[in-house]
Amino acid sequence: MGRRLNLLIFAIIGFVLTMSVLAPEPAFADDCGPIDAESGICANDINGGDSVDVGADKTNPGDGGSDGRNNGGGGGDNSGGGDSGDGDADGKEEAHVEFPCRFVGTCPDEGSDPITIHDLASFTPAPTHVTMEPDGWMIVGLPANFYADADVNTDSGKLFEFPITVRFTPSSYSWSWGDGSTASTGTGGSSWKSLGVEEFTATSTSHTYAEKGTYTVSLTVNYSVQIKTSGTGWLDVDGTLTKAASGVTAIATTANSVIVDKECNRNPTGPGC
Structure with missing residues (x-):
């Protein structure tokens, strides 16, 4: 046993x-x-931590996913739900930052110069018209009065896809009298009646013709320009905008060939009497 x-x-x-x-x-x-x-006989962590732990509920940490930024870089969870990055996809957030600094010329980036007249080519001041008196004729040797209706005005639209308002302010007036002479004035002039003076009185915008003939008077108005957008006041724009006004054509003749509004026996001091 x-x-x-x-x-x-x-x-x-x-x-x-x-x-x-x-x-x-x-x-x-x-x-x-x-x-x-x-x-259960597979070995774990043999290849330096990149293997899968069978039966476990997660993988060993790797490089991570996208954090949701535009360039896709950096770490984050697999859903890509990180922060928004430097700007949204269409760049509007960045433009909101860049646009005001271009107004005042403080942009740090090269090429971000201040807004100039050339950037505002699609904006224009209201039309200006020239009026003269007497209407359509002048007496040789006597002043004819000219005046323009230019005034401060605005135009609205978009610049770089942002709404802005542009303000045009007349700063000077350049006259061409049609007889080879020119003048520059700081005012657009006014009628004799508005000035409270007699007809054929010399004014800052009058001109006297020495010879008979037909003359075309032309005018260009020079404007200073300002712009504003939401959140800003009026900001000056570099440069001066020049805009042509509608001109007038008139005949200069002698006093005895002109029909005046009153006969000489009723107005002995009138032109040609």
């Missing part, structure tokens, strides 16, 4: 040693198949 027991013990020990020798080697991550994974 004791001999049989000893043989049984030796048989069990031999079986255990045999199974230890025949046991399979642990599989590496690259060789781990579905069956090996289910059996």
Whole structure:
């Protein structure tokens, strides 16, 4: 009986040693198949932390995803739901920053010069008309009075896709009298009646013709320009805008050939009397 027991013990020990020798080697991550994974014999963390922990609920940390910025760089969660970055997709946020600094010429970027007259080519002041008296004729040797209806006016529209208002203020007037002479005035002039003076009185915008003939009087108005947008006051724009006015054509003749509004016997001091 004791001999049989000893043989049984030796048989069990031999079986255990045999199974230890025949046991399979642990599989590496690259060789781990579905069956090996289910059996739990796949090795973990053998390739430096990039392997998947079978049975676990997450992967080891990697490089991360996009943070939602325009250039897609940086880390963040896989949804890409990071902050908005330097500006929204259509660049409007950036333009809101750049536009005011161009107004005052303080933009740090090269090429961001202040707004000039050339940037406002699509904006224009209201038309200006020239009026003369007497209407359509002049007496040689006597002043004819000219005046323009230019005034401060505004025009609205968009610049760089932003709404702005442009204000035009007449600053000077350049007259061409049609007889080769010119004049520059700081006013557009007024009628004799508005000035409270007699007809044929010399004014700051009158001209006297020395020869008979037909003359075309032309005028250009020079404007200073200001602009504003939401959140700003009026800001000066570099340069001066020049705008032509409608001219007038009139005949200069002698006094005795002109029909005056009153006969000489009723107005002995009138022209030609």
